[in-house]
Amino acid sequence: MFTIDQLSLQLPMYASWWKREWATCLNDVSLTFATGEVHALVGASGAGKSLLAYAMMGLLPAQARLQGQLYYQGTLLDASRQRRLRGRELALIPQSLSALDPLVRTQRQVAWAAQRAGHATESAWRASQQALDHYQLNARAQQAYAHELSGGMARRVLTAMAHVSQARLVIADEPTVGLDPHQRQRVLTALRELADQGKTVVLITHDLRHALPIADQVTILRDGKSIETAPACAFQGAGTSLSSTYSQALWRALPDNGFTVSMAQPVDKETVVA
Amino acid sequence: MPRIAMRLGRLALVLLCVALVSFGLMMLSPIDPVDAYLGPQVAQVSPEQRALIAERWGFDAPPAVQFGHWLRQLASGDLGWSHVYNQPVSEVIGQRFQRSIVLLASAWLVSALLGFALGVMAGAKEGSPLDKMISTYAYLTASTPAFWLAMLAVLLFSVTLGWAPTCCAGPAGVLDQDVTLTTRLHHLVLPVATLALLGIANITLHTRTRMLALMRSDIAIHAFAQGAGRFDVAWRHGLRHASLPAVTLAFASLGELFGGSILIEQVFAYPGLGQATVAAGLRSDIPLLLGIALFTALFVSIGNLVADTLYGVIDPRLTTGGS
């Protein structure tokens, strides 16, 4: 339902005092996300996961150079269509908790998200109430400001804001960062539920372990390139059904698989430890 | 409550320091206090009489004794005698401030409201033609000498076009109580406009910076991801984030406003507190100068106090975080 076709992204950077160079952040990435599945994008920081999400939403800075095409439900997705579909068909659960406005009460923010998705003022308020109830945020949390919420609650508020839009494609950017195992499980379950309702969930994470239990498909990204896409069930045993050595290394380096990092290809430290 | 009490205590301490510093400066002055007291009648006074005056007013006592004497007078509400206006200092300040407060308050209100609106409009879209126009205007007025702008206004509107009077709070030769309200307002328009024009720049630039930061923040990107447009983000998030600093700045910049009013009253010959300050300084009216210094310090400190307190009351991060 969403196809990325040979997407490349370059961002400007200053190499020296007055020389501007283009850093390639995404290099010829092609991916397909199917309806009703959780598709995990796994990679170390700097692999281009978040940038891919921004490119899909059309939120990249103006000076970015983008090549390649995006298709949403078979039709070309250009900047103007992205603008129309943002918040209605495409939703983003941002990585940082600072995306919540510290000066606005929780429920009002969710209601704004509903209004932006096309609800009228009254129904937006009702929809926000339902969404917050759905994610077990009580009346106190609904009337709270962002700084009064715990990390897990704030994550659930962000999820509720994506949920209330009734979007068919939800991109969750590192939704489990900084959460304890119990809270993490809750957030991941909520994402799985969304997929089971027939939505498409793109789960961006640096931690393969957390993605595997709920993911249908896993794509490994490295240095702006997609290394391979495999069904989640391919990650088992010695990982021999994985085609690339990097994915195999990543899989074997997990704690349960004995931390074997003795592969020919070096593995980014962060990916393994986290 | 204890927070407020502490702030009030601090205010009193600062005012005492202002009294000490300004009194010390007056003591440093090479101008002989007896000469200053006598003004133009110096020539008619014999040395014996001078000594008598010095003794009578305590000019020959050590500075610390004089300061104590002055403080005791202050505590009893006596600010001293102004020889320039031949009136008690408190009366001079009272009368003059009544005229100045109209000028100050209207200029303050106009500059705060207009400055905030312009800042929000400019900051909502960085680099747009509107933003460029507004920021150019703000940078330009921020670098303009206040009195020069007032002179240009007089030159253009009063001398060339003849739309507004060049001077004073009312027509010459008419008694103060006979001046009608419309005439009064007519005389106020140009000074208020110049003073406001200058005050706008500060608040506009500050608000614009806040808005720019907000439009690049995670909050704005998240809102854009929800399908919000620039206007939506500026209206819902921007106003909240920019208004608090703007209000604080408006209260904290009362000192600058007053400084501007001194210059503008001088150019328009508007008989307010600012003009009295200049007269007191130029004609060595020490009690009046001290009185005005203390009074304006009180005025500015209260503004700062309000700014600090408002922040604590309005910002949810401070109100709930503290309790």
Place this chain on the structure above:
Amino acid sequence: MITPQPRLRAMLSLSITAVFIGGLIASQWLLTDSVQRMQFGARLAPPSLEHWLGTDALGRELWARTLAGLALSFWVGCLAALLSTLIALSLAALATLSARLDALVSLLIDTLLSVPHLILLMLIAFALGGGTQAVIIAVAVTHWPSLARVLRAELWQLRQAPYVHISRALGKSRWFVLHGHLLPHLLPHCLVGALLLFPHAILHEAALTFLGFGLSPSQPAIGVLLAEAMRYLNGGYWWLGVFPGLGLLLMVLMFERLSSQLRRAL
């Protein structure tokens, strides 16, 4: 789209300002007498090819007097900004020595900030009895508090920094810590602070002299020129009021631009 480099831009405005200031100072060497030379045949002459910016009531060339005023403003501004920064730096350093001194310094800062700048300027100019020196000192003494506040906060933060602790623990001298760790951090702040102070200092100097404090009426400062122009305003002698102020505005704008671009580039 070409995004201009902030550092290139800063260099450009630095050189423009330098050329302007160089020209200003050189002009004062070359034009020693035309500032005060009176031409009784051309009193209050409007701007023309012969009298570029017109002449004043005594037939003195306005352009020469404006240049002289700008040069005076520049020197006053420079010295006042330098002095102000020194005061701010030394008081901020003093404040870090002990809690008691810190309280005293912050009380002093609050005191000076609570009196409107212009009134404080008048008080100081009054106390010192006028003259160029008095104006410089008055401007310097009124403008240091805001910079001192920034420096004080910065110093407090630096003192808590681990590398300063380690350096102390390793037995380095106070002088080494100050010289090796603290000053490199503070100098950019001081530079930017002084540059920010400069336009304020010039504007306040002009305001003070305009009101008649400090300088004698014979000195061609911008404030004095404009105060003189006030008397001829109703007669329609607009050039007397317009050009000196315009010169001042241009100079202030130039320094504002320079300081904002340097801040961006550093």
